[in-house]
Amino acid sequence: MAEVVLTNLTKSFGSVDVIKGITLTIKDGEFCVFVGPSGCGKSTLLRIIAGLETSTSGTLHIGGTEVSNLEPSDRGIAMVFQSYALYPHLSVRDNIGFGLSLARMPKPEIARIVEATAATLQLTPYLDRKPKALSGGQRQRVAIGRSIVRNPKVFLFDEPLSNLDAALRGQMRMEITDLHATLGTTMIYVTHDQVEAMTMADKIVVLNAGRIEQTGTPMELYNHPATPFVAGFIGSPQMNLLIGDNARKLGCTTYGIRPEHLIPSTTDGLWQARIRHIEHLGADAILHCDAGPLGTMTVRTGGDTDLSHGAQVWLTPMPAKEHRFG
Amino acid sequence: MTAFQKRTGIIATLFAVVIFIIPFLFIFLMSVKDKSQASHQDFTWPEQWQLWQNFSDVISARNYMLLLAYFNSTVITVGAVALLILFGAMVGYVLQRRQSGWNKVIFGCVLAGLIIPPAVVPTIWVLQGLHLFKTIHGMILIQVAYGLAFSVLLYSSFIATIPRDLDEAARIDGARPLQIFFRVILPLLKPVTVTLIVVQSIAIFNDFTNPLYYLPGKQNVTVQLTLFNFQSQFQTQFNLLFMNILLVTIPPLIVFIFFNRQIVAGMTAGAVKG
Numbered sequence: 305m306a307e308v309v310l311t312n313l314t315k316s317f318g319s320v321d322v323i324k325g326i327t328l329t330i331k332d333g334e335f336c337v338f339v340g341p342s343g344c345g346k347s348t349l350l351r352i353i354a355g356l357e358t359s360t361s362g363t364l365h366i367g368g369t370e371v372s373n374l375e376p377s378d379r380g381i382a383m384v385f386q387s388y389a390l391y392p393h394l395s396v397r398d399n400i401g402f403g404l405s406l407a408r409m410p411k412p413e414i415a416r417i418v419e420a421t422a423a424t425l426q427l428t429p430y431l432d433r434k435p436k437a438l439s440g441g442q443r444q445r446v447a448i449g450r451s452i453v454r455n456p457k458v459f460l461f462d463e464p465l466s467n468l469d470a471a472l473r474g475q476m477r478m479e480i481t482d483l484h485a486t487l488g489t490t491m492i493y494v495t496h497d498q499v500e501a502m503t504m505a506d507k508i509v510v511l512n513a514g515r516i517e518q519t520g521t522p523m524e525l526y527n528h529p530a531t532p533f534v535a536g537f538i539g540s541p542q543m544n545l546l547i548g549d550n551a552r553k554l555g556c557t558t559y560g561i562r563p564e565h566l567i568p569s570t571t572d573g574l575w576q577a578r579i580r581h582i583e584h585l586g587a588d589a590i591l592h593c594d595a596g597p598l599g600t601m602t603v604r605t606g607g608d609t610d611l612s613h614g615a616q617v618w619l620t621p622m623p624a625k626e627h628r629f630g
Numbered sequence: 631m632t633a634f635q636k637r638t639g640i641i642a643t644l645f646a647v648v649i650f651i652i653p654f655l656f657i658f659l660m661s662v663k664d665k666s667q668a669s670h671q672d673f674t675w676p677e678q679w680q681l682w683q684n685f686s687d688v689i690s691a692r693n694y695m696l697l698l699a700y701f702n703s704t705v706i707t708v709g710a711v712a713l714l715i716l717f718g719a720m721v722g723y724v725l726q727r728r729q730s731g732w733n734k735v736i737f738g739c740v741l742a743g744l745i746i747p748p749a750v751v752p753t754i755w756v757l758q759g760l761h762l763f764k765t766i767h768g769m770i771l772i773q774v775a776y777g778l779a780f781s782v783l784l785y786s787s788f789i790a791t792i793p794r795d796l797d798e799a800a801r802i803d804g805a806r807p808l809q810i811f812f813r814v815i816l817p818l819l820k821p822v823t824v825t826l827i828v829v830q831s832i833a834i835f836n837d838f839t840n841p842l843y844y845l846p847g848k849q850n851v852t853v854q855l856t857l858f859n860f861q862s863q864f865q866t867q868f869n870l871l872f873m874n875i876l877l878v879t880i881p882p883l884i885v886f887i888f889f890n891r892q893i894v895a896g897m898t899a900g901a902v903k904g
Contacts, residue, residue, distance in 0.1 A: 356798050377804035389795035393817040402813075403803035454803070 573618025718781025
């Protein structure tokens, strides 16, 4: 187990700065999620931590040791890839034990560790199968097994669930969270899916254009976003953001209110709007309203709402839930 | 199947028989005839079957030269194909994975190796300078030089379809570059390797001109050169010549029959998304 410390880390590809001076401490045993839109540098940052990319400047410490110039295998890390990266010509058993055989561990010892790991991940019946004979979820578990056997100080996950269907993704989210609870190891997890970030993380690092926008627990980011970008990125559906004259009238440069913090009423309220579209999600319903000069406002309300398409509504923000930026 | 499809199928089959089977049948019939009937060089049934007699004459000719030729050709083929696979895969791997400004120049050189015909006399000078002329290992290196461009191109295009994540996963697992190549990449190149083994081993085993130029000497004879045993300016023993052709044709034919599926699979591997 180890603390990961990034200090002034930068990465440039030619004249393009991808990572622009990141300083971050990930505590021992923490589940830290890097989240951000495509191209924000989160995967590059993870690859720098893994040692698959070299940083242009800055330092990286894992467990108090400077590892910037060490080979990936000497950093005490293990990585799970988006594509699983299983060796197609090897059986599940050999895939999991590959790193151990490279370390010239005795064969009986490798067999014992592989079987124990497979039992933990419910892979025992599949040990002699090739990866192509496994489902997506099983492949991902093999990839996780391959990283567990190396007994790493830090686990790195690069969008590991993005190739899975929605149901399996939910199940694997739980399994990875359980794994973290069992092992207690530092885990760094990259995703562009803010639901994964919110449900799994101890700490979320929101990245945008190579910089950290905000760091905090999921609820800190949800309740107190530091910037309009974080406000818009965290939370689903997205926060309603007003800019320009609309925001200035409310005393700021950007005004934000989450869909669940807008109260719709058919009789009175602050902003008049017309319902353009309703999404019924069962327990909830999402109203997409045309609010005239304010633009489109999204409202989350109960699934049993009797509001209908084209209806006139009044929207009122909950006073304590408003966000004012600048 | 429509009548038209049936008709074209039969025509195509007959055409294939004329092109491929009849010449082979002609070789076989010639090889079992006696000397006088074979000298007519016609497509007739043998009056007297001399299969075993011709076979033993060909094998024992010039102090069992054909057996020595089989040995030499096998050594050259196995040695050259092994080196072609090893170097072709290694060069293809590095070219595909390590992008640099030199790549275009190197690919240009590889293409030149495929396009520019080899010059015999300068090659012999080089071989003499290196004391490799008239040696089996010199001949192996010649075959490697002539076949390397093809195998590099074949391997590098196939390696492009292998995700880089596999290399990186192996690096994280603690594999050194050679271990990544031999334990992860090379096993995945099996389809191309089989293709290369078949194509190159047939080409090298059947090669007539290169051993003729670069490997003179009675002890250095290869299978194709044994055909000269029965052919001269004034007299040719056609029954023995064709028996010799039959014997040197059989090993590549067996290889081709067993592996032709893989040749097509390897040639088209990576052409479309799998």
